[in-house]
Amino acid sequence: MDIKTVIFDMDGVIYRGEKAIPGAKEAVLSLEKEGAEVFFLTNNGSRTRRHFAKKLSSFGIKAPLKKVYCTSYGAAKYMSENMPDATAYVLEEDTEKEFTDAGIRCVKTEDAKAVVVGLDRNLTYAKLSIAFRALVKGAHFIATNDDPSYPVEDGFLPGAGAIVASLAYSTGKRPLIIGKPEPYMLDLIVKEHGVNKEEALMVGDQLSTDILMAKKEGMRSALVLTGVNTRQEAMRGRIRPDFVVDSIRDIPKIVRDSTRR
Structure with missing residues (x-):
């Protein structure tokens, strides 16, 4: 089934601290240009949605407030x-x-x-x-x-x-x-935007939060290796993502390939 929605974790996926992950801006722009609906979902509850939208903007990613979710x-x-x-x-x-x-x-x-x-x-x-x-x-x-x-x-x-x-x-x-791996935040996105979970991809850097939530909710998931977990942990662990990629740069190809099957 085609991937029509991509939900990105932020820490370890879009940025680390105050530095953008290389290729983050280009990956998001590519997905949006190709028609994917993009959301941002962080477990970080220490700031407001406006703060995170402003931070994304500082990296060249223009995210409407309604597409930014924090705990x-x-x-x-x-x-x-x-x-x-x-x-x-x-x-x-x-x-x-x-x-x-x-x-x-x-x-x-x-x-x-x-x-x-x-x-x-x-x-x-x-x-x-x-x-x-x-x-x-x-x-x-x-x-x-x-x-x-x-x-x-x-x-x-x-x-x-x-x-x-x-x-x-x-x-x-x-x-x-409230946050991942519990389903509440994902359910908010589904309820507020009518997202079809079967047509969505969760992109994260943590097996125990991002990937586990996706598994619980019947969503496809991609682990990027720019944050917490390694490829070896993904291959050996009980929580296995559908895709393991080096970084966010690889996500547009996953989405494009889903339309060719």
Whole structure:
């Protein structure tokens, strides 16, 4: 079946840190020129959709806001749909606007009815304590993602999962995960844009998030080797992508070849 939609992870696929992956701009432009619908889906919940759209633009990739998905947006959307009257303590860096835009009131106290946890590189013990006490009091525990690490220019850094795990361990509570490999973010794209999963390709650099989500949802997937996982891990592991390629540069050929079968 033809591939008509391509969903790109960002970290490790489009860029590493503040540097674009070579060929990213050209690959996206090629896909769009050939008629593919392109989306961007990151597990990163430490910034807003507007931030990620601006970052893509800085690499020459013009992405409409409606085609950019991050887990802070997903968490705000989830709360607006399922607990619109709940207050939120957001343990992330710069994402409260996503919540206020969705009609969710953010607070800085342990009386919050929901605790939303993601990557906060300015984390303090005081912040962690507020989140801990709110959860002990019965607040809903929402994690934008539980990635153990994420790629940067010179290697890797601890991910949101390091913070999520500390609260899960100390409170004995399990969070609701918004991001990959859980299906919520993909389901948002499907619902908001009418995407056919059988005609879509998920492109990512992590087997345990990007590729596993695609497998769970019956989508084809491509692992790029510019991020977390290696070709050997893909070949030996239980989570196997449909394609393993060196980088994003190879994705347009996969899409073109799908139309020739």
